[in-house]
Amino acid sequence: MTQKNDFSKNRLTKKSDNLSKWYHEVVNLADLATTSEVKGSMIIKANGYALWEKVQQILDVKFKEDGVKNYYFPLLIPYHLLKKEKEHLEGFSPELAVVTYAGGEKLKEPYVLRPTSETIMYRTFSDWIQSYRDLPLKINQWCNVIRWEKRTYPFLRTTEFLWQEGHTVHQTEKEAVDMALKALKWYQWFYEEYFALSPYLGLKSEQEKFAGAKTTYGIELVIPNGKSLQAATTHNLGDNFSKVFEITFLNNQRKKCYPFQTSWGLSTRSIGGLILIHGDDAGLILPPQVADPQVVILTVKGKNKSQNNKIQAQAEKIYSSLKENQFRVILDDDSKLSLGYRINEWEIKGVPLRIEIGEKEVQENKVKFARRDNFEKSFIPEHKIIETTRETLAAIQKNLLSQSKKIKKDLTVNVDNYEDFKKQAQAKKFIRAFWCGNKNCEEKIKEETKLTTRVLEMDRLNKKESGPCVYCGKKAQQKWLFAQSY
RNA sequence: CGGGGUGUGGCCUAGUCUGGUAAGGCGCAUCGUUCGGGACGAUGAGAUCAGCGGUUCGAAUCCGCUCACCCCGACCA
Secondary structure, three states: OOOOOOOOOOOOOOOOOOHHHHHHHHHHHOOOEEEOOOOOOEEEOHHHHHHHHHHHHHHHHHHHHOOOEEOOOOOEEEHHHHHOOHHHHHHHHHHOOEEEEEOOEEEEEEEEEOOOOHHHHHHHHHHHOOEHHHOOEEEEEEEEEEOOOOOOEOOOEOOEEEEEEEEEEEOOHHHHHHHHHHHHHHHHHHHHHOOOOOOEEEEOOOOOOOOOOOEEEEEEEEOOOOEEEEEEEEEEEEOHHHHHOOOOEEOOOOOEEOOEEEEEEEEOHHHHHHHHHHOEOOEOOOOOOOOOOOEEEEEOOOOOHHHHHHHHHHHHHHHHHHHHOOOOEEEEOOOOOOHHHHHHHHHHHOOOEEEEEOHHHHHHOEEEEEEOOOOOEEEEEHHHHHHHHHHHHHHHHHHHHHHHHHHHHHOEEEOOOHHHHHHHHHOOOEEEEEEOOOHHHHHHHHHHHOOEEEEEEHHHOOOOOOEEOOOOOOEEOEEEEEEEEO
16 A cells, blocks of 8 residues: 555566565455555455455365364463463464453453464363264364464465364374374365465474474475465374363273374465465466456457447357356456456456457357466357366466476475585575484574475475485485575 | 654655645546557546644644554564
8 A cells, every 4th residue: 555656557566576566566456455454464355355265165175074073262262271381372472462451341361362272172172072982073163363473464474364273183193193194185285276386295393393283294385486485284283282281081991091183274375375476477367276257258349339239249148158157257348448458457367268259259250268377369169168168277277286386396406515505595495405303403504594494395204315414414314395484 | 573664535646855725647427539458538526645742823744652554684373
């Protein structure tokens, strides 16, 4: 709102010139979100919220197929609950918003606006779980959370954000680990199949893991500027929380046991990654799987009224048949705005496929297809429209994913000495290098290069490797992926 | 939270230094001419100049405080 950009002609900043400026402009012009009166909190507008609804629809089905049930827990968490798990409290303390005054008086005990719901949920789990027959317990909630971040950014880091948080309880740690890995796979599936984004996934280091977790797995997206966006996490909580919240069950040997837990979440931040990776100089590009609309039909005005009637009729006919075939389609027959203006508007909004119908098309019984991802244009005979639409949308989806893979590949390098490491860090690369696992090395690397460990990639977890730590030279077993975090 | 910058109709800005009662473009409304990649003319609506307080005959402009946003850093899923 306060940027000094000339939007008067709606000319976008080039993505490659200034990614941050471009990003803000796209969020604005594509009508995804706008700033609000509340510090760090945005108003998500219809176009942005539609994307979030898609995320919800897709993941919700996946969760339920696995027996996860949706619940809703209170926004307000009594402070004493949050205090119970020490690491958890320490991790979240700096970013808590606390209610101390309500109902006209000062509260005896303050409430915390949930930054995440482990504590309030697990307090209750202890009442719900008595027997091994009560396990596994698998619940999820779609909600908002509050984290008072110092520096905010639309979608990518907002004070209040929307997410889902899954929480499960298991008899054995193995089950819990499997669950955390399963959730990680769901997220990977979601990003690849729907958002057409190819992430890195793997284990987080001790430093980077969730406050209170035993191990954390993460999904990391490769942003074209060389930064890494943590796009979802799943946690094996071990029995850390069950011990603190006294969640116990009797196993079939009548022995009292502490169960093992997981939690996992994906937030509106995912939409930020989508914008940053797929967008181009003309604006947003939405993958057909989540785009709404997927197709826009544009009428091109003809020379006279009778021509226009024909064009209109033809456009409506094609609109109906696409709709009948379950495509998300919109008809833009606004005759007041110029064609160029309308085209640009739909491009900024990222609609994957544009179909144009004018005099020429009506006469020759065909339509013009224009792809948003590569601007390719072609003429399609009327009887092939449905089939070609299906193919084209699939092709766009596929192309976007392969572009994301290419970005990932191009920005990742393997490095085996610290001189190189520093050079590649300067060049804003994702770096794969041996690290001994020592916290000191990790901290020094961060100080000197700004890079942190992102993940130990899944496919390297069980790989037998050996080499000198890129920092201290001591023997290391695994190559970690380093990058600057967003 | 530290450093820097910004805030003027829905949007982008000029005006602020040097105080005199808000200007332009975009968008919007109506009409007409246009229309195959961001058209044009005419007419019109729309602003207590981020908020609060102060100085002054008079404040968008000077002073103080507050709030929000942007950039860089620290912190953080």
